[in-house]
Amino acid sequence: MSRTSVPYSNLTHAPFSKHSSSPFSLVEAARQMPIAPGELRVFLLDDQKLVAETIGHSLKGEVGLTYEYTTTPEQAVAQAVKFSPTVILQDLMMPEVDGFEMIRKYRAHPALREVPVIVMSTREDSEARTQAFAAGASDYVLKFPEKAELLARLRNHSKAYFHILERNVAFEALKESQAMLKSELEEADRYVRSLLPAPERTASLTADSNFISCTDLGGDAFGYHWMDDDTFLVYLADVCGHGVGAALLSVSVLNVLRTQSLPNVDFRRPSHVLSALNETFSMEENNQMYFTLWYGVYQASERKLRFASGGHPPAFIARSDPTRKAEQLATHNLVIGAYPNVVYEESETDVSSGDRLYVFSDGVYEVDYHDNSGLVGYKTFTKELSRPPRIYRSKLKEQLDFMRRLHGKKRFQDDYSIVEIVFRGRVDRYSYLNEVPELHQLERDLREFSHRKNIPDESQVKLLLSLDEAFTNIVRHGYPQGGTGEIRLELSVETNRVIATITDSGIPFNPIAYKTKPDLKAALPDRTVGGLGIYLIKESMDDLFYRRVRGRNILTLEKVFEPAEAMGI
């Protein structure tokens, strides 16, 4: 056996790395080809050594040609895989196994499946040819072919094989680049989602949202946050179009609003904000893209909602007072970014406990009916919104289910983005130091508040116990380094529910996540001392909500009481 070896190993199995992070290019694909163009690697299996050497002799000296053979059929496949031929020459009649069987073996092996096989036999009958081609042969020559003819066939088949490899490499590279693009879009989608706000629940209000993107990346972005103790901002932008470009602009707008980074702009004034955004994000400087926006400012102490919309669908407020009709909240303004120096108008409305505000993009209602009989539309969408939620507090899930029923599908044509704010009663605010004796003042404050709001004793005692536990926890564990801290308390009443939000700047601690439950059945000597406080809070309250925001723990406790006794809301 002669061997002029080039160690190609099994390159045909994995022509390039699956983990390559370089983008697809033909140059890169060509670089990853296991063989060079014009390279000819001939592998022969013939039980007669003389034949093998005769062929080897006739091919000797050909530029770019490497030749290897075996006379042992059992070794042929393994040896061929190692050699990585560009073409195989195969004898038909051998004592142990026939050539047809060998062709089938090559075809069954992933590394040899596409390597051309030229049968070289003394058999001239058409049956042998037919059988050879049926087994997967690429060509058939009679022993012994003229050197020129053999070389021509070898080169032709090698070239064809090279093209197959080239195509495979290009296809794999394309597949890889598509997967990479998809994963990068998903990464961007995750980033956009990470900017969207978490649910919020305090004595002042609850805020929540729903976002279903129609493509990998949408043009909607929204947020809400407390600008200060009394001012809550809510905003939703819808950039024209979809995809990466729209998402980039929507994220830019969102970040400006989240961080309130427009110089010399009072973020309490919606019209000022819209004007400043209009100048900052002009179409000409933003790839000919504009956006619509709804921007609202809730002033808790005034119970007023000031708002402005730029080309955006009206927000919708459902009133808790059955004598008041639901309202559309919009101002007649141009979209943002279309023309410079536009003057934007703003408007305002009052807010009562239990009123529900919805801010959304047109994608929530521009939805086809399942039978393609038309679009659902704003009117039908808001009519459903105006119905009070069946389950306390949020309408979002019901609303989504409603739209999905009408549409007949889980996803919609456009982004489905909606923010829900439920306003609660007027808030009373208190402040304490992180010292145990302050508990006495907290008790006096809670008793006075409960008396004023006619909260029944039983609920009052449970709330006092829970606040006592939460307060004690903060004082004892919240400031391990010592030092003075402020613990703030907000109290409000919404219908038959008293709500307390306790805020501190101590170390992060989420009592809801604290799962340790005391063993209430243990005998006296085995009872553990401690761990009861949080358990008592959980047992005494109807709802608990915790968030860590900007270095502060915000814990909201809610207790339901008999509605007939509720007054002074």
Next chain:
Amino acid sequence: MEISTKHDSDRCTLSISGRLDAATSGELEDVFEKQLKQGVAYIVLDMQNLELVSSAGLRVILVAGKALDEKGGKMALCGMKPDVTEVIHIAGFDKVFPLANNVEQAWEAITA
């Protein structure tokens, strides 16, 4: 919070009123310690004038109960208002301390 004690050899009746929480539980803890040092083994905790008990107060009661148990003594709780009874039940203290309507019944429960 106010605490009054009636002490008779190894028995003591403690009456507590007001709130038993983090701000006041230290006072009760001191009284318990003093009683234990004086050789008290049986305590009835009269809670009829107690408005509220928090986990800080429950902790002090539990620690004292364990100390009495180690000495072969006992403690009973009595006279609780419904709100306080509820907390006692939530904390599972009804499983480890006899509960009684009044002081007399409480003494019967731990000394009979």
